[in-house]
Amino acid sequence: MHVGIIGCGNISETYFNCQNIYNNFTVISCADLDIDIAKKSAEKFNVKAQSVEDLLSNSDIDLIINLTVPSAHKEVIINSLKAGKHCFSEKPLAMNFDEGKEIYELSKQKNLYIGCAPDTFLGAAGQKARQLLENDEIGEVVLGTFNIMSHGMEDWHPNPDFFFKPGAGPVFDLGVYYLTQLINLIGPIKSISSISGTATPERIITSQPRSGEKIKVETPTTLMGTLEFYNNAKIQFFCSWDVWKHKHSEIELYGLGGSMIIPDPNFFSGNILVSKKEKDWQVVNNDKMLLGNPNTLDNNNTEVANYRGIGLSDMIDSIQNSRTPRCNIDLSLHVLEVMEGILIGAENKKIYNLKSTCNQPKILLEEDIKKILFI
Numbered sequence: 001m002h003v004g005i006i007g008c009g010n011i012s013e014t015y016f017n018c019q020n021i022y023n024n025f026t027v028i029s030c031a032d033l034d035i036d037i038a039k040k041s042a043e044k045f046n047v048k049a050q051s052v053e054d055l056l057s058n059s060d061i062d063l064i065i066n067l068t069v070p071s072a073h074k075e076v077i078i079n080s081l082k083a084g085k086h087c088f089s090e091k092p093l094a095m096n097f098d099e100g101k102e103i104y105e106l107s108k109q110k111n112l113y114i115g116c117a118p119d120t121f122l123g124a125a126g127q128k129a130r131q132l133l134e135n136d137e138i139g140e141v142v143l144g145t146f147n148i149m150s151h152g153m154e155d156w157h158p159n160p161d162f163f164f165k166p167g168a169g170p171v172f173d174l175g176v177y178y179l180t181q182l183i184n185l186i187g188p189i190k191s192i193s194s195i196s197g198t199a200t201p202e203r204i205i206t207s208q209p210r211s212g213e214k215i216k217v218e219t220p221t222t223l224m225g226t227l228e229f230y231n232n233a234k235i236q237f238f239c240s241w242d243v244w245k246h247k248h249s250e251i252e253l254y255g256l257g258g259s260m261i262i263p264d265p266n267f268f269s270g271n272i273l274v275s276k277k278e279k280d281w282q283v284v285n286n287d288k289m290l291l292g293n294p295n296t297l298d299n300n301n302t303e304v305a306n307y308r309g310i311g312l313s314d315m316i317d318s319i320q321n322s323r324t325p326r327c328n329i330d331l332s333l334h335v336l337e338v339m340e341g342i343l344i345g346a347e348n349k350k351i352y353n354l355k356s357t358c359n360q361p362k363i364l365l366e367e368d369i370k371k372i373l374f375i
């Protein structure tokens, strides 16, 4: 399938590169509000640079990859649908549930597919954990925790402003990975109770090239609370960009027959720890799985698995085979409502009951991956 990229910022290189991992799409064109940025990417990756309007009306393109900032997601997705094209978007699907519903309605009306990141839950760690749960390794999951704590994004991203505006913050920006992983593992969420806080009203950029500039914080930088799932599991969460250091694990699940610790769902692999009742932890490594095999170096020169693009490639395969993609609109709309519900519940100091739901995405087997992998 021929695809076009809209938004040529920080994450775009990952998407240009992933056409070398998956075998069912080719990027032929790119666009950005800033045409110079689009031209630079076009030159680097040997594709055409177009204006956003020209790319949307390019009849050689069947699908748009939306890599713009969160506040532009809805507009780009809606315009893609109006242009008769499928769209795979970076997260979050939109700024709020109402925008998400608008996208949902139009995609059904146009009979076009919408998919949305994150797709990291399709990685080796997420799929291995899912298999372990389905094999009843720790029994029915009844309780759990997830923790995202750091001191924010202003020390590494060249343009970190959007992280502190509505549509981002620790839940919309990172919680999205954890919520999607948990729905993959134990199903949809029924209700939320939450509180929020903002430790400082301004952040000072320490990354280059804008070091020293101030950012006004316009969305809470700490959110804490509890999620109740349809299977009655209760998961406590702590999402904050106001913490310098901590020693919590990312995700812990407690079942009737044991416990499981799951690695950071922003990544594709990492050891899982499983213990049966009070027995010692057993390490479950998944580096030998297709989407766990290290294929790149991170900022610390450590080999890591990064297979971003699997959600897009799976969606293209699903379009070609008339099936539901794993990163489907029901899942991303539900996750969007959960994220907004955490903020609304905290603001209103009331339990937020979800209106949306979704199915657990279908498990991704190694044989499914082999069909769409180049290597």
Ligand SMILES: NC(=O)c1ccc[n+]([C@@H]2O[C@H](COP(=O)([O-])OP(=O)(O)OC[C@H]3O[C@@H](n4cnc5c(N)ncnc54)[C@H](O)[C@@H]3O)[C@@H](O)[C@H]2O)c1
Pocket: 006, 007, 008, 009, 010, 011, 012, 031, 032, 033, 034, 037, 052, 067, 068, 069, 070, 072, 075, 076, 090, 091, 092, 159, 173
């Ligand atoms: N940077 C990361 O590591 C990372 C990782 C995962 C997901 N994401 C997600 O990817 C998206 C983009 O992140 P980023 O870090 O690349 O941001 P960025 O600010 O580096 O790039 C965004 C680009 O989109 C362009 N843009 C904005 N509005 C537009 C519009 N209406 N039409 C066309 N172009 C437009 C901007 O000019 C900019 O070049 C965000 O939703 C983010 O949550 C980023």
